[in-house]
Amino acid sequence: MKEEKKIKKEETKETPKEKMVEKTETKASIIPTLKSGMTVKIHEKIKDVDPKGKERTRVQIFEGMILATKKLKTASGTILVRKISHNNIGVEKIYPVYSPLVDKIELVKQIKTRRAKLYFLPTYKKRLKIKKKKTV
Numbered sequence: 001m002k003e004e005k006k007i008k009k010e011e012t013k014e015t016p017k018e019k020m021v022e023k024t025e026t027k028a029s030i031i032p033t034l035k036s037g038m039t040v041k042i043h044e045k046i047k048d049v050d051p052k053g054k055e056r057t058r059v060q061i062f063e064g065m066i067l068a069t070k071k072l073k074t075a076s077g078t079i080l081v082r083k084i085s086h087n088n089i090g091v092e093k094i095y096p097v098y099s100p101l102v103d104k105i106e107l108v109k110q111i112k113t114r115r116a117k118l119y120f121l122p123t124y125k126k127r128l129k130i131k132k133k134k135t136v
Contacts, residue, residue: 031072031097034079034105037113038066042081042095043103059103062093065111067118072097082121090122 034040041063048056064083071077077097085091095102 031077031105033107034066034069034072034097035110036066036068036116036118037111039064039108039111040066040081041106041108043105044095045101045103063108064091064093065118065121067092067121068116 041061043059045057046060064081066079067082068080078094080094082092
């Protein structure tokens with residue numbers, strides 16, 4: 001009886017590597033579809049230290065437009081995301097897509113673009129066209 005319970009407990013335990021593989025598999029489903037011009041929400045894990053000295057982790061959301069993607073099919077794939085914060089200050093961040101600090105990537109909307117790299121956008125005056133979904 002006790003041996004059977006031990007075996008069941010050992011089967012249900014997941015190692016951190018297995019959890020990491022599952023998380024990257026779920027991330028891998030959205031990553032090939034990431035393109036420049038998409039507006040995404042990136043859930044990033046951040047470690048904070050309380051005034052008492054305790055460490056805690058929290059999730060912070062960074063919402064912005066993807067300006068460029070690099071090597072998404074490899075383990076070192078990155079995306080460059082630009083956000084306009086309050087007071088019209090632009091913030092650009094480079095995120096390694098498969099990093100364990102990136103918890104989740106959500107697609108908010110997509111804009112039709114003809115370029116792969118949108119480095120000209122900070123100085124661009126015209127509005128971009130929102131891509132409409134085709135209905136059949």
